[in-house]
Every structure is written in structure tokens, then in C-alpha cells.
Amino acid sequence: MHHTLKRVFGFDDFRGGQQAVVERVIEGRSTAAIFATGAGKSLCYQLPALHLPHLTLVVSPLLALMQDQLAFLKRHGVAAATIDSSMERDDVREVMRRARSGELKILMVSVERLRNERFRRFLEQVAISLLVIDEAHCISEWGHNFRPDYLRLPDYQREFGIPQALLLTATATPAVIRDMQERFAIAPDDVITTGFYRHNLELLVEPVASDDRPNALYHWLAPRQQPGAEEPTIVYVTLQQTAENLARQLSQQGLRARAYHAGLDGETRDTLQQQFMSGEVPCIVATIAFGMGIDKRDIRNVVHFDLPKSIENYSQEIGRAGRDGEHSRCLVLANRDALGVLENFVYGDTPEPGGIRYVLESIRQAGHSEMRQWPVVLNTLSRESNIRVLPLKTLLVQLEMRGLIRPQLAYLAEYRLQYLIDSSDLVARFEGERARFVTLLVEEIPVARRWGTVDFERLYQAGQRERIDASRSRVISALEYFQQQGWLVLEGKRLTDVFEVLTPEFDIEAQAAALSDHFQAKERAEIERLNTVVTLLESEYCLTRRLAEYFGDDHFTRADTPDRCGHCSVCFGRIARLSAPASLPALTSADFSRFAQPFIERHREQLATGPGAIRITRFLCGLSMPIFTPLKARQLTGFARLEQYPYSDVYRWVEQQSMHHD
Template sequence: MSDINDARQILRQRFGLDEFRDGQSDVISRLLQGKNVAAVFPTGGGKSLCYQLPSQLLEGTTVIVSPLIALMKDQCDALQARGIGAARLDSSLSVAEFRDAMRGVRQGEIKMLYVAPERFFNERFIASVGSLKIDLFAIDEAHCISQWGHNFRPDYLKLAELAKRLSVGRILALTATATPAVLADIQQAFDIQDDDAIRTPFHRSNLQLRSCVVNSSEHYATLKSRIESRPRGATVVYVSLQKTAEEIAERLTEDGIDAVAYHAGLESEQRAEIQQEFLSSDNGIIVATIAFGMGIDKSNIRYVYHFNPPKSLEAYAQEIGRAGRDGVDSICEILLVPDDRIVLENFTYGDTPSRESVRRFIEILSGQADSFFVSHYRLSYDTDIRILVVRTLLTYLELDGYLEAIAPRYDSYKVKPLVTSKAILANFDGERRQFVAGVLGQLTKSRTWFTLNMVAASRQLNQPRERIVKAVDFMAEQGWLEVQVSDLVHGYRWTRRIDKPAEMADQFYDQLAQRESGEIERLDAVFEIARAMSCQSAALASHFGETAAGDCGRCSACLGEGPFEIPQLPLRNLGTAVLTALTGLRQKYPQHMDSARAQARFLCGLSSPQMTRARLTRNPYYGVCSHIPFEHVLKQVAALT
């Protein structure tokens, strides 16, 4: 068995480094002993090496689960440049690229496999990886597993069960932003002992945290003044909305300060080009939504400005953590406009469905058979609940012991033969040849593609669906077929039935409301730190369960610039024209405007699945109250009903 001395040798020979960073040897030595480990390192703290290096010492495959496609691509490119075999499996790959990656893994040429979480809903993928020997299962952004984290992803809760199904050798959970409560959730989910949860100090002394409170009319001028008055350096300006990114970048450029916008609405090629240009620049300025930065490895970012406030201290910590990775002094400043709170709050309120929608959700599920398949998107539309919340509610049912997830499947398989059936069958003999011939015989011809009905094929051939899927996938890997899948449905089995549906619906609605309150409290924490009442670095460290050695002496509070006053936002009443329009809309769309919450969401510009399908988002009154706090709109609408 390899030990930390072997790891140090690999560190020098394969990675060109002389020493481990803080915490890395503790994590790696435990993994080599076969333990499950959690690594809580600040952004830029060297988490990636904690799985990259052990992968070179372990016999089997290392699978890294990451939601960040940019990180996967960048890390794979960097590893391959060092002669280390790595591949990624995400939605951007072609069929041929996927086939080549899986072949490389099976032949032992590729030791590291980066996988996007959604791949684990692909029965073809599960069939492919199920035969691999996975010695290390690394989960990046592991805070997504916690319901109390800032970026809860219900699908992450299933990774622990998946690890058991795949009989992985050891687990590594990685995050840069775990409060004590979130770390406890991570440890419980992945069976990680306290001694094996490695946390390195959060505070980096070269980051100078600053803030100021300005009104809307001064907002842009303040940003421009900061950029012009400080020495030039690579700069990221974070904004909440795509249109804000475009507007600010354009204004800066018009004012003689070259800047470029970056957001998820741009084409992927354009984003990659902008990102690469910024990475190679010492003085570039990028105005970005949170779509920028995940997995970006640029050491000399000198300034991070939050033109709009982050939605949580966890998000803030990640975003400022991209500055000053080279250890040189860097400034991170929040330019706080109190009115911005309305936009961020309303985003939060937009995710919470009505109580009636949650009841409908429970009713639909209660009527399902003992085992059933359901489309999350269809369930989202039928209940008028956003897709992420649908997945959250299904996860609640799993956690509470009512449902057990079974393998998801695609209802539709389309197959295009690239060689003749005779050429395919020549590779098999005996029972296997007979079985493959039977599968090919189930193909129904259309124009270019053939359709394969998996349910009918399984019944006709008297073979388990999994074997047919595996056979189709094998033929695709060999280049004999091209396969397209669609209509993903998720499988569930009732482990116990719901006795009191109405009570459960109310309980789940209350849980969602509690999450909503938690998100508002996260926003409170951001505004509180921006007020600079006390050392901002110490306050941030405290949020993540650390005790600072003392005041930093370099933040706005320590420099005597604070504390700042944040004025109370004026509350505006709904006008007569809005109330008249709302009455007409309730009459015309009774099923979409059946609750005060639905009406308030419409007025604040917060869409729902049914609202979008009914094209209500194109109505001239949609979003007319987006500048008013949601709770205030809700109270006024509720008083009318």
C-alpha cells in the first residue's frame, strides 16, 4: 500500500511541486489509508491535488463529480499536458468523444474521470461505470449536499447512495464554503469521522475587504472612480443580472476603460474566448455574473468588486477567494446600493410555490403505483412548481423514508447503424449473438434513425432492460451504432405510503418556507458585513466557524471608514391601473392566478412553469412591481382576496 512518502515522490515527479500546501498531506495520507475524508479549503487552497495525486497511486479509477464544466475542461487539459491521463464526461461531449473516453478508462490509460452530476441520471452511463473498479470517489462542491448550505442540490444527496451501489473504495468530499452545520451534514452523508474532516484556515491576510454604501445615482460613478484611482490590475466586477453585465461593460468602455461582459447568455465559444483573453491579461477587466469564476485558475486578480451584492456570505467568500492567489495584496470591495436587496430577495421568493401547489404535488404522487416512473418536468408543469423545488420535495420524501429512488431511464432511444447488422453480429457467437440479433430485430425504421422501445424489447426478448441498455451502449462504444436518448423519467418505489397527504403537504410547505427564511437571513448577513460595524475579516471567519487571531487592520471597519448606515427602503402601494389589470387577469386565467402568492409572483416578475406555458410572462403587467419587495406586494394582493 502506498503512503505519504510515495505521494511526495509523485508530487515532485508528476506535478513538479516541492512541498504540499497546508492540509494537503493530511488529506492524501488518510485517503491512501482507505479512509473517507472531507477537505474544507478556501478558494485557491489546492483542493484539486487532493484527488489528482492519489489517483496516480491507486490501482483503480478515480471518479470526480463536479458541476463545473469549465473546471473539468481546464483540469483535464492541464493534466494531459503533464502526461497524466484524464477525461471528462459532460453534456458538451460528442458521441465519439464519450466513446473514446470510456475506452481509455477501460484500457487503464485514463486514471481520472470527471463526471457532471446529471450523468448519474443516465442509465447508459450507470451501466458503463458499474463495471469499473472505482478506488476514489471525489465530490467537488460537496456543500451542495446540505439543505442548510447556500447552494443545495437535491441530486447531491443521492451521491452517497450511489457510492454504495458502485462499491467505491473511499470518498473525498471537497468544498471551500462549509459552515459547521454544513460540514456536519457532509460528514453524516459520507460517513466521515471528525478526525478525517480537514479544515484549513479561512482567512488570507493579503485580501483587503472593503465596502461602501451608495445610492443608485452614484453607483456607476463610484465603480469608475475606484478603477481609475487605483493601480491597474486584473479586475472582476460581479453583477446580478446579464443585462447589467452588458450595460456596465459598455459604459466603462465608452469612458475609456476597456471592459468585457461575461454571462451564461453568451455562446459557449464566446465565453471561452473572453475567459482565455482575461486569463492571459495582467490588466483585463471583466464584468460578470456568477457564471464566471468557478474553477478559474488565475493567480494575479488584483481587484474583485461587487457592483451588486452576493446572495450569501458563502457566495461572497468564493468570489473574493479568486483574488490574490499569488499572495500579493488585493482589494475586494462591495459597492452596496440598498435598493439591490429587492432584486435578490425577490429571486428567493420566486422559488417558493403556493401551499395549493404542494398539495397537488402530494396528490399526484399518492396516486402512483407501488413502483413508478415520472418526468420531473411534467410534474413541475402539472403542479406549477419550479423544477429544482420538485426535486427538493422528492428528496424530502426519500429522506423521510417514503420513497426509494430506482434507476432512471430514458423512454425514447433512437439508433442509427453505422455498419451492417451482419458486421455487428460477426463479433459475437452463441447465446450472445442470438441476444444481440434479438435486440437489433427490435429496431423500428423511421427515416434515418431507428426507434428502440425498451419496454417492448425487454418483454419480447424476456431479458432485463439493463442488459439491453448495456448491449446498445457497448455497440455505440465500438462505433457500430450512434445513439440518441430523450424523455428522461425517474424511477421510484414506495417504501411506505403517505397516511395523511394534507398534513404532509402542509409540513413540506412549511419546510420550503423555512428554507426561504434561511435565504433571506443569508442576505441579512451580507448586508451586515457590508455595514462594517466591526472587523470584516474576523466576521467572515466567524461565519465559517473560525476564530480570528485579532482584527485585520486593513478592512473598511479597521480603517475607520465604517460603520455605514443602510436606509430603510420606502414601500410603494400598488396603483389603480395595476389593481384593475390584476382583476381582469384573475378572471381570464383563474387556474394560474388561483392564490395571492401566484398573483404577487406575476406582478414581481417571478415566473412559474404554468405561467410561462400560458405566455403570461409576455403580458405587459408581468414584472410591473419588480422594484417593490415581494412581501409588500403579497400583503396588498392578499388583502384584496
């Protein structure tokens, strides 16, 4: 183990917690590593992967995170690869070939990839020693970044016969850690936590009025961005537009700053990331899309221009500073003005009760069919129910947990192929029953121009007539084999999840009410999470201690340690008081007529019914809903006109105005 550490990775010794995790994984025990950001979680799977007999499968939520780790592994000569949607078909085939042959030690994929029928068939052909789950806090529904697909990971582990799992995260409260342990049957002794205390981070909170923030930021940054001695700096903002505007202002004032956000194309983002890593761009103004997996050890400053979304986000983002152990500053330019905008994002993820009822009615209808199967194309159901994709996934998981449905399989609804050799040559490569089967495929998959579309029902019926097994699974296996041999190109699309309806008879109204209550409880929890950030920033005692307590870190509770860190605003004698948000003009009936009425009229024209208060409120607050796309709601002048107002205030006002206008 130590030999590998030195020979492959070039390290003389393990860092805190790493050895304990690596030993447990090599011994075959499922383990959880709760390490502070930058504490070296990745090595905890990279080193054991070289000692385990088979493939290590790494599931990660972000492509950028995978690419950064992949580059590190390749530099150190470790056989690692990734499969993602940006890759060419030939490259994907080559990765799969290397995995099947055993020459690949580490394969990284997104969690969504595991729902892909063809990828799952591939995994069934590969021996896997270890399932690694990066950002593992995403498995907890009450964590700060819940991803519904993560809840299926324990099932996937069982399905593919993977003997052990390694869970990695930097941000998990004690409750989230218990959730992780329970779902993967991890013993208490196999949870390794390094603690969240960072002695080299100076935590600063400066209350600043909204209008003064750009100027305050410039004056704080300027001494730290002297030409030739610019300190690597990340400035975090909430909105893409803020990133663009702020970067432009700083540039005009002579600082080398660039904006980074998800709205930029991939090539631009990659270039910016490389320029930041090299020091060519010393200051990045970014949404939280920036920083995940970036291992730049000398980031000296992390500034939150807007309030962090949660204490977990704050901890993760400041954790990108000072990974080299040198003194670094983390500044929040704090006020309550942005709180309303952040809260509004939370409301945007709560499904309308009518959308929940639509899904329940679809399930009950499917439950009365002969097979009790409910096929779901996620984007289609999202559009029909008017529930955004992420909360819809959460709803489906809730329906599973309540015993109404159970996932059976996922498949690509449409396949098409293009021959790379003559179809007669393809048939000639086989004999006997196999030749008859391949002849059937060639005859029953007609090619128009270059591409042929696979009709599984047609193939099955033709097979019945010829007494040939032309089942869907056999057809796909054959076509994938032909693709591996380079005889044809196979493409699939429209992922369809098939659920078994377990309880066709259920009370729709009771279930809809219970599910609405669940989503509203999540809504309240997220709002409380935001308020907890404000409570932390206004703390009257050591910020570092408060942060450690939130994550259950006992650094400040041990008898031999002080109760003050000595390097935060409070310890410097500056307790922050965040002023109330600026008052906004009172909303009037005229505002309703001007901003809401055109949307109401278009809704009635196109859907033959008026929108409810929730839908009008989300339109006015600029929160996306699937229904807004066909209605072209964003083109109306009222869209997002009240985004600065608290959602709850706008909702109450809309209810009052709707009564008068009706």
C-alpha cells in the same frame, strides 16, 4: 508522494493543509478538506489519483470548473478526461474505453450524470478507488448552495463499491461541516481546515446610493486601470442586464471592460475567459457565473457592485483575489436598494401548496398500483405541478427522507439506433442462441429511413414467444456493446426516475402542510442569510474577524493573535452605515387593474380558473414559474413591473386587491 509532487506538478513543497489531506487519502481514509478559495484543493485529489490503483471519479457542479482542472492535468501529463453533454458520441465512447482499460486515472462528471442509466451501467464495469466531491457544501440542505442530487452521493458510493470519498469545499460553516461528516462517515481527525484568514486581502465597504454607484465604480477603478498597467479586476453584479449596461458604461469612459454572464453563448464565454486570463481584457463585469475554477493568481481587485447573496458567496468571490499572496482589494459598493431584488429570488423557489398537493396525490395514486412504482420525468412533473425543477428535486428528496418514496432506478424512456454496418452482417457475427437474440433485435426494431426506435415491451413479448431472454437490461447491454464495437449508433432521451411508493396510505393535507412549513423555513433561512450580509458590512469591529468567526476559523480567537486585522474598512476607521432603500410609489387599485388584470383574465381563459395570490405576486415580481410558459405570461405588460418592490409587500397588496376585485 514528494517525488510525484516535484516530478509531475513541479512543486517543491506542499501548501498549508495539502500534505495532511494527501496522506490520509493515500492511506485509504475518507477525508474532508475545507480550504480557503485558491488554497490548492484540487491537488488534494490530483496527486493521490496517481498513487491509487484504480480510477478517481470527480463529481463537480460546474462544467467550467471541470474544463479548467482538465486543462491543468493535461499540461502535467496526467491521464484525465471528462464526460459532459456537449461532447460528441465518439468522444464519449473513447473516454469510456480508456476508463475500462485502466489507462485513465481521473474522470470528471457532473452530479446529474450519475442519474443516467447508461452511465451507471458503465460505472459498474469500472473499478473506482476514490470518489471526489467538489463544492461539497452543496450536500447540506442548510448550506448556501444546496443541490438535491448531492444528497444521493453517499448512496452512489455504496452502489458502486467505492471504498473512500474526498470532500472539497472553500465555504462551509461548522454546521455544514457536521452535515458532510455525518453523511460520509468522516472521522473528526480527517477533517482538515486551513482557515479563512487572508493576510493580503484589503476588505473595503463603501456606502453608495444606487444612482451614484456607476460613477463611484468608475472613479475607484480608473487609477487601477491605467493604460499599459491595468490591474486584473472582477466586478460582480446580480443581473445579466446590469452586467451588460455597466460594462458598456465603463467602456464608454475609456476602460477596457467586458460583460460575462450565463446568457452569452458558450463560445463567447470561453473567449472572454481566455482574454481575461491573458490580460487582453483586464476588467470583467460578471454575474456569479464567472470565476468558478478559474486559477488566475494575479487578480488585484474584486468589486461587488451589488450585494453578495450570502456571506459564503462573498467569501468565495473575494477569495479569487490575490492568490499569488500579493496585496489585493475587495470592495463592496453597498446599499440596501438591491436587497429587495435578492429577497424576491428567494421567494421564487418556494412551491405553491397546490403544487405540493399535486405531487402527493400522484404518489398516492401510484401507491395503489400493483407494483407500487411511480415513474417521474422531471420536466413533465415540473410543468404539471407548477414547481420549478430545482425546488421539485428538493421536494423529492424530502419525500424520500420522510419515508414516502424510495428511488429504485433511473432509465432513459426512449432509445433509437442507426446501423453503421448492414444488419445481416451484424447477425452473422454471432452463433447459436446469441444469433437468434440478435436476429430478434433486428426484426423487432423496425428502421424508418435511417433510425429505428426501440420498443422494449414489443421485444420482451417477442422474446417470450421465441423463448429468448429479451429483457430490457439484456437489450441495452447488447446495444451498448454493438455501439462500442462501432456497429451502430445508440441514442437515448427522456430520463425517467422510478420511485417505489413505501407508504401508499398517508394524510395528504398533513404532509402538504408539513412540507409547506419546511419550504417556508428554508425561505426564512435564506432571507436571514441575506440580512447577515448586511450585518457583516455594517460591522463595528474588524470585518476579517467577523468573517473568520462565521466560518469557525480560530485565527482571531487564539491568545497569540490580535483581534484586528489592520487591513479592512473598520480597522481603517470607516464603519459603514447602509442607508434605507429609496422609497417607491405607493401601489394603487389602478396599478392592479393595469398590471395584474390582463394576467388574471388570460389565466381564467386558458385554465378555467383564476390564479391565487402567490401566482399573481410572482408574475408582478418577474419570478419564473413553469405555468408562465404556456400562458405566455412574459409577453404581458405587467410581468416584472413590480420587481423593485419587496415580494412580501406585493403579496399583501395583491391579497387586498383580490378581495376588492372579486
